[in-house]
Amino acid sequence: xxVLTQSPGTLSLSPGERATLSCRAxxxxxxxxxxxxQQKPGQTPRLLIYGASRRATGIPDRFSGxxxxxxxxxxxxxxxxxxxAVYYCQQYGFSPLTFGGGTKVEIK
Amino acid sequence: EVQLLESGGGLVQPGxxxxxxxxxxxxxxxxxxxxxxxxAPGKGLQWVSxxxxxxxxxxxxDSAKGRFTISRDNSKNMxxxxxxxxxxxxxxxxxxxxxxxxxxxxxxxxxxxTLVTVSS
Numbered sequence: 712x713x714v715l716t717q718s719p720g721t722l723s724l725s726p727g728e729r730a731t732l733s734c735r736a737x738x739x740x741x742x743x744x745x746x747x748x749q750q751k752p753g754q755t756p757r758l759l760i761y762g763a764s765r766r767a768t769g770i771p772d773r774f775s776g777x778x779x780x781x782x783x784x785x786x787x788x789x790x791x792x793x794x795x796a797v798y799y800c801q802q803y804g805f806s807p808l809t810f811g812g813g814t815k816v817e818i819k
Numbered sequence: 820e821v822q823l824l825e826s827g828g829g830l831v832q833p834g835x836x837x838x839x840x841x842x843x844x845x846x847x848x849x850x851x852x853x854x855x856x857x858x859a860p861g862k863g864l865q866w867v868s869x870x871x872x873x874x875x876x877x878x879x880x881d882s883a884k885g886r887f888t889i890s891r892d893n894s895k896n897m898x899x900x901x902x903x904x905x906x907x908x909x910x911x912x913x914x915x916x917x918x919x920x921x922x923x924x925x926x927x928x929x930x931x932x933t934l935v936t937v938s939s
Contacts, residue, residue, distance in 0.1 A: 712881075746925035748864070755929040756856075756864060761919055767927060799864050803924040806878040808854070808866040 713738055713802050715811035723819040730787040732814045734800035739781060741804025747776055747785045750813075751796045759798075760785060790816070821845040821928040823915045828933030835905050839933060841898040841915030846928075848896040849873075852918030854926055855889060855900050857911035857935075867913070868900065869924050882908075905937045 714737040724730055734745070743763035748756040758767040760776035763783060773788040787794055795818050800811040827839040839855070855867040868889040869878045877889050888901040898915055912934050916926035 744923070744925075748926075750864075755914060755931060756926070757929075758925065758927045761923070761925040761927070797863075801864070801866070801925065806869070807880045808869065808878070808924055810864045810866060813863045 712807055713740065713805055713809050715800050715802060715809055717798075717800060717811035717814045719814060720812070721815045721817060723817050724790055725819045726790050726792055728790050730785075730790055730794070730816055732785040732787075732798055732816070734783040734785070734811050736781040736783070736802060740778075740783075740802045743778060744802055744804030745776075745778065745783050746801045746803060747774075748799045748801065749794075749796045750799065756799065787816075792818075821917060823917060823928060823930035825913065825915050825930045825933040828913065828935045830936045830938065831905055832939050833906060833937055835937070836901070836903045837905065837935060839900040839902065839913055839915075839935070841930060843896045843898065843915075843917070846917065849893045852922060852924055853889075853891060853898045854916040854918060854924060855898075856914045856916055856926065856929075857909075858914070858932075859908075859911040862911075865911070869918070870898070872918075872922060902935070905935075907937050909935060910937050911935060 747760040750756045763778040764776045824842045854869045886904045912932040914932045915930040917928040919925040
């Protein structure tokens with residue numbers, strides 16, 4: 712099973728700042744098969760990024776994803792008030808599919 | 820517009836069974852894999868099971884193997900999860916989620932979820 716470790720657990724930032732979220736895989740993820748989701752309290756998860764770096768339909772370009780080996784990064788270039796939420800990474804290259812534990816981005 | 824609507828959740832005693840359903844619309848159901856993902860109260864997301872577009876292949880988390888069975892009816896645009904031998908730790912919101920393009924298993928649309936509570 713591929714274990715995804717997200718860091719930090721909580722990120723305290725102000726609107727307008729840059730957010731950098733990390734997701735480290737315990738082994739190679741097949742064909743960049745990594746996605747990022749955003750979840751706000753009381754809402755269902757929303758797909759942001761798939762294929763490690765491809766933005767999903769309707770996702771603003773302030774969200775970007777990158778990969779370097781087994782390290783994946785979600786960057787929010789300038790935080791908007793609606794971006795404060797929990798973010799999860801997920802690998803879908805191998806079964807069992809796995810999610811990271813999440814990073815909460817909170818208002819400082 | 821893609822819509823996924825789960826049903827079948829509820830309160831069940833430990834050791835009991837439930838069958839979750841997910842009704843889908845707004846996309847060519849036959850062409851996409853489907854997933855069940857759960858979220859325990861106050862916790863993160865946990866993938867449970869997935870099924871290929873044709874239904875020919877199924878996949879399970881270790882926690883679901885031997886107890887849960889995923890299936891689909893492509894003639895009715897329906898996804899199912901039969902859950903047996905339920906435990907307290909299965910208590911969660913269960914989401915149905917559509918797979919992505921080209922048969923991939925990322926999740927581009929999610930239902931609102933159905934709550935399963937396992938308690939005596």
